[in-house]
Amino acid sequence: MTHGLEGEVTLGTLVFDSDDLEETEDFLCRAYARMRIGSGTPDASRARIRRQTLASISVDELDLDFDMSYAVSPLGKICLCVVHDGTIEDHVFPGVEDAFGPGDVVSFAPPDLPYSGRIRAARYNITMLDPALLSQVAATVDQRTPQPVRLTGHRPHSAAAARHLRQTIGYLRDHALADPAIAEQPLIRTTVSQLLAGSVLAAFPSTALTDPTGPDRNDAHAGTLHRALTYIDDHADQPITVADIAAAAHVSIRAVQYAFRRHLATTPLAYVRRVRLAHAHHDLATAGPQTATVTGIAARWGFFHPARFAALYRETYGTTPSATLRG
Structure with a gap:
């Protein structure tokens, strides 16, 4: 079992895995906002959560093997939900009542409003971002x-x-x-x-x-x-x-x-992006393969997908980033 929330995490990954409902509620309160949860399936209560965090964004993958009711205080953030498996039912916030199933993408509630509902043995993604x-x-x-x-x-x-x-x-x-x-x-x-x-x-x-x-x-x-x-x-x-x-x-x-x-x-x-690509091209041309990597230079200039960077680079310069780095 791995659990715990590392304070104000600004960058990194954390994992929570527990079959204790009180521990799960405590984790969710610290990871999201003050809330109350309950279990509708007494024989199961395992929650697995993996969170990836970057500055004002967090992306969580959650897997619950039980039916969980929730009542959540305002998050102060935009909270997006992508349902992979299972259902989310009786989801309510002021003025809205809805239910979600596999493939649905929704915003759970405005940042300043509380919400409640029931998750039925679901696997889903929660992505939160600062409204600003x-x-x-x-x-x-x-x-x-x-x-x-x-x-x-x-x-x-x-x-x-x-x-x-x-x-x-x-x-x-x-x-x-x-x-x-x-x-x-x-x-x-x-x-x-x-x-x-x-x-x-x-x-x-x-x-x-x-x-x-x-x-x-x-x-x-x-x-x-x-x-x-x-x-x-x-x-x-x-x-x-x-x-x-x-x-x-x-x-x-x-x-x-x-x-x-x-x-x-x-x-x-x-x-x-065009200007940064030109800077990346300059760095690749002036660095050596012993002291730099294509991935490192691309990331330095804001390109985080190696294949897409390579495709854009070839389209612009008619060669590959690795060929330029090798001189």
């Missing part, structure tokens, strides 16, 4: 008096959106968070956070306004683009969000996104 991450990739209508971006529905707006979010969560779990040597890189943390936040906003209805307004279009001129490009070029080795780029260009998030689309037919983050 949403405002790093999008904004609400009036940015002169900024409001936090929030989700307005607990189910994705389409099956395709749910499938894409499910794939993103699996991608982060299996690649970005699986290797601590990669996950500890500062640029990986920002890349992962923005990827997940963007996928959440693409999947769920929200208060985010993504289409540029009239003032946004007026602000999306060459001067705005120049300020944004200068900021990116000067800070490519540091964590950068779309909100940072917009602030440096003195415009809204929507205006800077429209400026890149209008003048360069790309997005701010795609341009950031």
Whole structure:
């Protein structure tokens, strides 16, 4: 049996495995929020939980071999659930009552609301993220008096959106968070956070306004683009969000996104990736295979999937990263 929560874990993996209901409740309270749980199957109570954590994101795989009721205090975080096997029934928070089965992807409840329900011998994923991450990739209508971006529905707006979010969560779990040597890189943390936040906003209805307004279009001129490009070029080795780029260009998030689309037919983050790829290319060309690795250099510049990095590198430079490293 392995159990325990290592305080404020910012990076790493922990495992919990117990057939003691009180221990499970104590762990869940420390891992999520204050809650009460109960068992509907007296002969079984084993809970297995594996948590991977990266800064303001956690990805948990849970396997319960019993029926567990739960009543949870507000988490203060966006809590996504992907059901693998089993069912979650009588899930309730103010204004909503629902049930979920295999393949479903849902947001359990708004961060400021309690919720309750019953898990029936289920295997499922729980992914939690700081709500503030949403405002790093999008904004609400009036940015002169900024409001936090929030989700307005607990189910994705389409099956395709749910499938894409499910794939993103699996991608982060299996690649970005699986290797601590990669996950500890500062640029990986920002890349992962923005990827997940963007996928959440693409999947769920929200208060985010993504289409540029009239003032946004007026602000999306060459001067705005120049300020944004200068900021990116000067800070490519540091964590950068779309909100940072917009602030440096003195415009809204929507205006800077429209400026890149209008003048360069790309997005701010795609341009950031292009600049970082050029830095990775330089490092590969100037380092030696005795002192550096392709994976290490790629991770240093925010690329956490080796195969995707290699494909992007070959597409851009006509050769492989390893060939460049070998000189």
